[in-house]
Amino acid sequence: MDLLEFARGPALQTAAYILVAGTIWRIVGIVMLKEKADYSEPRGRGGFFAALKVIWTRAFTAEPFKKATMYPKMMAYVMHIGLFATIFLFTPHIVFFEGWMGFDWPGLPNSVIFFIGVATVISGVALLVRRMTSPVLKMISNFDDYFSWFVTMLPLITGLLIPVRVLFQYEDLLAIHILSVALLLIWLPFGKLGHAFLVFITRGTTGMVFERRGART
Amino acid sequence: MTTVDGRHRLDREAERIAYKPPEARHDKQGDMSTDERVEHAMHHFVKNFNTQTASYLDGCVHCGMCADACHYHVRTDDPRYTPIWKIELFKRAYKREVGPFAFFYRLFGFKKKITIDQLEEWQHLLYDSCTVCGRCSLVCPMGIDIAGMVSMARHGMFKAGLIPHELHETAKRAAETGSPLGITPEKFEERLEWMADEHEVDIPLNIEKADVLAVMSSIEIQKYPESMAATAKILNAAGESWTFRSDGFEATNFGMLSGNTDWQKEASMKLINTAIKIGAKKLVLPECGHAYMAMRWMGANMYGKPLPFKVQHISEYIADALNEGRLKVKKVDKSVTFHDPCQVSRRGGATQAPRDILKHLGVDFREMPNGGDYNWCCGGGGGVVTIKRADELRHRVFKLKMDQVEATEAEELLSSCANCRQSFDDSQQHFGWDYTMGSLMEMVADNIEEQRS
Numbered sequence: 001m002d003l004l005e006f007a008r009g010p011a012l013q014t015a016a017y018i019l020v021a022g023t024i025w026r027i028v029g030i031v032m033l034k035e036k037a038d039y040s041e042p043r044g045r046g047g048f049f050a051a052l053k054v055i056w057t058r059a060f061t062a063e064p065f066k067k068a069t070m071y072p073k074m075m076a077y078v079m080h081i082g083l084f085a086t087i088f089l090f091t092p093h094i095v096f097f098e099g100w101m102g103f104d105w106p107g108l109p110n111s112v113i114f115f116i117g118v119a120t121v122i123s124g125v126a127l128l129v130r131r132m133t134s135p136v137l138k139m140i141s142n143f144d145d146y147f148s149w150f151v152t153m154l155p156l157i158t159g160l161l162i163p164v165r166v167l168f169q170y171e172d173l174l175a176i177h178i179l180s181v182a183l184l185l186i187w188l189p190f191g192k193l194g195h196a197f198l199v200f201i202t203r204g205t206t207g208m209v210f211e212r213r214g215a216r217t
Numbered sequence: 218m219t220t221v222d223g224r225h226r227l228d229r230e231a232e233r234i235a236y237k238p239p240e241a242r243h244d245k246q247g248d249m250s251t252d253e254r255v256e257h258a259m260h261h262f263v264k265n266f267n268t269q270t271a272s273y274l275d276g277c278v279h280c281g282m283c284a285d286a287c288h289y290h291v292r293t294d295d296p297r298y299t300p301i302w303k304i305e306l307f308k309r310a311y312k313r314e315v316g317p318f319a320f321f322y323r324l325f326g327f328k329k330k331i332t333i334d335q336l337e338e339w340q341h342l343l344y345d346s347c348t349v350c351g352r353c354s355l356v357c358p359m360g361i362d363i364a365g366m367v368s369m370a371r372h373g374m375f376k377a378g379l380i381p382h383e384l385h386e387t388a389k390r391a392a393e394t395g396s397p398l399g400i401t402p403e404k405f406e407e408r409l410e411w412m413a414d415e416h417e418v419d420i421p422l423n424i425e426k427a428d429v430l431a432v433m434s435s436i437e438i439q440k441y442p443e444s445m446a447a448t449a450k451i452l453n454a455a456g457e458s459w460t461f462r463s464d465g466f467e468a469t470n471f472g473m474l475s476g477n478t479d480w481q482k483e484a485s486m487k488l489i490n491t492a493i494k495i496g497a498k499k500l501v502l503p504e505c506g507h508a509y510m511a512m513r514w515m516g517a518n519m520y521g522k523p524l525p526f527k528v529q530h531i532s533e534y535i536a537d538a539l540n541e542g543r544l545k546v547k548k549v550d551k552s553v554t555f556h557d558p559c560q561v562s563r564r565g566g567a568t569q570a571p572r573d574i575l576k577h578l579g580v581d582f583r584e585m586p587n588g589g590d591y592n593w594c595c596g597g598g599g600g601v602v603t604i605k606r607a608d609e610l611r612h613r614v615f616k617l618k619m620d621q622v623e624a625t626e627a628e629e630l631l632s633s634c635a636n637c638r639q640s641f642d643d644s645q646q647h648f649g650w651d652y653t654m655g656s657l658m659e660m661v662a663d664n665i666e667e668q669r670s
């Protein structure tokens with residue numbers, strides 16, 4: 001078995017299992033904790049739809065905070081949308097997903113993806129620079145923040161290097177790319193990247209509690 | 218073009234540079250050993266972890282945006298005042314002791330054990346520099362309610378005997394005498410009588426059975442006694458069957474503010490039991506923000522089941538009475554701006570009521586820029602106004618509030634919280650400011666249209 005076969009096979013597969021198991025473990029660990037009943041007389045509607053509402057509305061910034069948070073918000077949006085596009089709208093990736101799931105969808109031209117990939121890395125670097133220079137972020141950041149950044153950027157950078165073909169052959173570059181993806185999947189449920197699924201719980205509970213009070217969410 | 222006189226530094230800039238964090242003072246209560254304090258803090262941090270807090274503590278992406286919403290950080294640029302940093306120890310306790318990966322955190326020592334020095338340092342962050350105003354909770358992209366967790370972290374601090382002395386003394390006095398300012402039932406009755414005479418208004422006291430139980434904040438009884446007369450005028454004019462009771466009149470809850478859940482429950486149960494005893498259908502809370510949070514949203518949970526009566530803030534009561542036509546007011550020809558008490562509006566959801574009232578009063582109502590639910594806090598909530606050593610910082614953040622008020626150029630400044638009023642009064646004095654905080658309820662009471670029947 002050569003490196004590429006290992007990466008495509010056991011490495012990716014094991015990473016996927018760890019991703020699923022870790023995610024379930026973390027969610028169960030949180031949901032299993034006691035939750036006290038709220039007996040106060042509700043003013044507004046809590047429940048499931050309140051959760052959905054805030055999961056949606058918190059994607060936008062309230063007017064009073066726009067000015068102060070504009071820069072990191074823009075950078076984070078570019079990075080997240082860029083991640084989504086490079087992962088799911090790149091034709092070779094779609095072929096991979098098709099082999100796995102049995103159906104495909106239209107992608108973007110490779111040149112566009114390449115451009116988006118570069119923009120994603122740049123916004124990621126901008127966020128990292130902010131993290132390393134802002135007094136607030138320097139203070140609150142820990143290993144997790146930097147490592148999570150690193151494992152998110154790695155597949156992007158290795159992916160962008162594939163067509164450049166420096167130093168290594170196509171197969172090796174691809175294998176490295178896939179291994180970096182495996183690393184991301186393995187780390188995702190454990191550190192702060194868990195926010196990809198935790199965001200539904202955090203925004204959701206806030207929605208339920210504060211919509212129930214008829215208060216601002 | 219503006220010309221700047223180069224001989225003097227611009228004051229606004231000077232102030233920012235000149236800011237020094239107040240000298241550290243770590244208060245301690247009781248004579249526990251250091252280890253006991255740490256243990257108590259941890260134990261009571263852990264007691265607060267439920268699904269909601271766990272998801273919050275696990276979900277933070279360390280984006281730092283909450284810092285931009287907090288008046289303490291905005292006014293000082295001190296990164297320690299970043300809201301999520303204020304609960305850093307609480308968060309560490311969670312990751313180490315309870316979280317889904319607590320085992321690994323301990324095994325590899327990723328999260329170190331909390332030390333007494335850290336707890337002492339955080340006293341300043343959890344008390345002096347957080348009014349639990351909840352503004353940060355609205356900016357967080359993950360939707361984390363940081364303010365709620367500051368309240369919870371205070372439980373651990375209280376049990377460890379690590380809270381500011383003044384707040385502890387006030388809370389203790391409240392637990393012992395029933396009032397944070399030591400107002401006894403006799404004193405309350407005395408002052409009611411005085412107000413009844415002075416304002417020639419009937420103030421029902423200790424009626425056996427009544428539909429409405431009205432309660433007061435000690436701050437009002439002591440500093441703003443007119444509030445008692447105003448409450449009476451309004452409830453009388455609305456034709457209500459109501460009463461004050463000397464066995465349950467104190468609405469403030471310093472147990473909640475200081476972090477002592479037992480005291481919090483005691484204070485709440487006193488009002489609940491009195492309301493049940495007189496068969497009240499409604500408990501009307503005074504102009505006090507945290508009293509609203511304590512009873513409207515936490516009262517039933519202290520009681521352990523739904524309350525057999527409704528709970529309203531006086532502004533909600535007045536708004537209903539006006540909307541239903543039970544109460545009528547004369548037009549007031551003034552421009553008015555309104556300061557929303559955080560616990561009533563932003564966190565309590567009763568933002569509309571004062572606006573309805575002001576509409577009935579026919580005033581020229583001027584909303585503050587980024588006002589309403591996004592209001593800057595008065596700086597005195599969460600028990601902060603009682604903490605003397607925090608005065609300098611409190612005055613400093615009040616600058617934001619002054620700017621917000623001044624931008625409206627309104628003639629009158631009103632609010633519906635005696636605690637806000639108290640911190641406005643204090644800051645007004647400190648700055649020699651033009652605006653005097655007034656009471657919305659008193660404006661209503663002064664302009665009741667007598668109904669002939």
Ligand code: HEM
Nearest residue numbers: 008086087092093096117155156159160162174177178181
């Ligand atoms: C600009 C960014 C990226 C570029 C240019 C890129 C490019 C590529 C290329 C050329 C392949 C080989 C496809 C094939 O022919 O088999 C590939 C495979 C793959 N990429 Fe990316 N990639 C990028 C980002 C990412 C990211 C961010 C992820 C996931 C987080 C990802 C996940 C994968 C996976 C799982 C495969 C394996 C497909 C297989 O087994 O053949 N890629 N990528």
Ligand code: HEM
Nearest residue numbers: 072073076127128131148149152195196199278280358359
């Ligand atoms: C629905 C899904 C997601 C939401 C709502 C979300 C939201 C956020 C938010 C609000 C931030 C903070 C932005 C900032 O630091 O300024 C953030 C940061 C980040 N997210 Fe996500 N995210 C999601 C999914 C993902 C996924 C799937 C990944 C990676 C595979 C990811 C990777 C990152 C990284 C690396 C950062 C940190 C950037 C930094 O260093 O500041 N996110 N995310």
Ligand code: SF4
Nearest residue numbers: 287347348350351353
């Ligand atoms: S609740 Fe208010 S004072 Fe406390 S951290 Fe948040 S914004 Fe700052």
Ligand code: SF4
Nearest residue numbers: 277278280281283357
């Ligand atoms: S705004 Fe929310 S996610 Fe960002 S650092 Fe503050 S608490 Fe964490």
